[in-house]
Amino acid sequence: MKSGFVALIGRPNAGKSTLMNALLKQKVAIISPKPQTTRNSIRGIRTDEDSQIIFVDTPGIHKAKHELGAQMNKEAASSASGVDMIYYLVDASEKFGSGDEYVLKMLENTHLPVFLIYNKIDLISKEHLLVQLNKWKDRFNFEEIIPVSAKQSENLEHLIEVTKEHLEEGIQYYPSDMVCDYPEQFIMSEIIREKLLYNTEQEIPHSTAVVIERIRRRRDTLIINAMILVERDSQKGIIIGKQGAMIKKVGLQAREELESILGEKIFLELFVRVEKDWRNRKSKLQQLGYIQVENER
Numbered sequence: 001m002k003s004g005f006v007a008l009i010g011r012p013n014a015g016k017s018t019l020m021n022a023l024l025k026q027k028v029a030i031i032s033p034k035p036q037t038t039r040n041s042i043r044g045i046r047t048d049e050d051s052q053i054i055f056v057d058t059p060g061i062h063k064a065k066h067e068l069g070a071q072m073n074k075e076a077a078s079s080a081s082g083v084d085m086i087y088y089l090v091d092a093s094e095k096f097g098s099g100d101e102y103v104l105k106m107l108e109n110t111h112l113p114v115f116l117i118y119n120k121i122d123l124i125s126k127e128h129l130l131v132q133l134n135k136w137k138d139r140f141n142f143e144e145i146i147p148v149s150a151k152q153s154e155n156l157e158h159l160i161e162v163t164k165e166h167l168e169e170g171i172q173y174y175p176s177d178m179v180c181d182y183p184e185q186f187i188m189s190e191i192i193r194e195k196l197l198y199n200t201e202q203e204i205p206h207s208t209a210v211v212i213e214r215i216r217r218r219r220d221t222l223i224i225n226a227m228i229l230v231e232r233d234s235q236k237g238i239i240i241g242k243q244g245a246m247i248k249k250v251g252l253q254a255r256e257e258l259e260s261i262l263g264e265k266i267f268l269e270l271f272v273r274v275e276k277d278w279r280n281r282k283s284k285l286q287q288l289g290y291i292q293v294e295n296e297r
């Protein structure tokens, strides 16, 4: 069978996680309208009768303001090296800018085939699309240029076909029924973080992290205790909300989605703790799984 790894890279908000979920027809990565949603590389596995493609969703590449951001950029860059092919995702509704130039510069060092995936074409006209693609083709030696709409699953079958053409015969890396390789705890904390991203504004969404502290089963219910970390006391107040309204809302939305993903009854208990400046503390980032363990030679 044909098999291989494809890294999805690009600026924050380009639609990398949306595309991966659409290609897998399953929600494996969280999505939000706010940039810098994804913080870790996430593998999603797509197996059919003659191929297995492992997509690696990565954090958006951006100008880092915290150690967390620096680690996210590092993670994106390192994920793009251990693969067979790169999808560079671009948001068609955004203007070309220094952020794109930066990513293109990064890509110049790679010997891997790079596909330009021109995403969100549902937001622009056909004429604009043609003009833009014409400009893009001169910016880099792309192996392929493929316009898609991840959100509306437009042109994705074509994308898969072309991808397969570039993959070589290889082994099946994962069992056929496996779609992701992370532990259940990861999706639990990510879904809670997604609801925080949707319900809060300004710096709050990016100042939170979620840790699953305890999971236990009582009769037919899975009881999950999760800790939401924030950076300041004032943020704790906002997350809790007036008479606990905000945390209740986040908890309800997260519980409903987790019940549908995990297929069982869930009791979700959320707590909030202030961890001063956690985004700049390396030991904390390591604990939270945002720093890759470095292998010493």
Ligand SMILES: Nc1nc2c(ncn2[C@@H]2O[C@H](COP(=O)(O)OP(=O)(O)OP(=O)(O)O)[C@@H](O)[C@H]2O)c(=O)[nH]1
Pocket: 010, 011, 012, 013, 014, 015, 016, 017, 018, 019, 030, 031, 032, 033, 034, 035, 036, 037, 038, 039, 058, 059, 060, 061, 119, 120, 121, 122, 123, 148, 149, 150, 151, 152
């Ligand atoms: N209209 C439209 N919106 C899209 C499309 N793809 C993604 N989006 C939206 O773009 C926003 C960002 O999507 P994500 O998938 O979270 O983007 P990302 O590249 O993973 O972002 P980071 O994780 O922050 O790097 C969300 O609001 C999506 O619904 C598309 O094809 N069309």
Ligand SMILES: [Mg+2]
Pocket: 016, 017, 018, 029, 030, 031, 037, 038, 057, 058, 059, 060
């Ligand atoms: Mg993402």
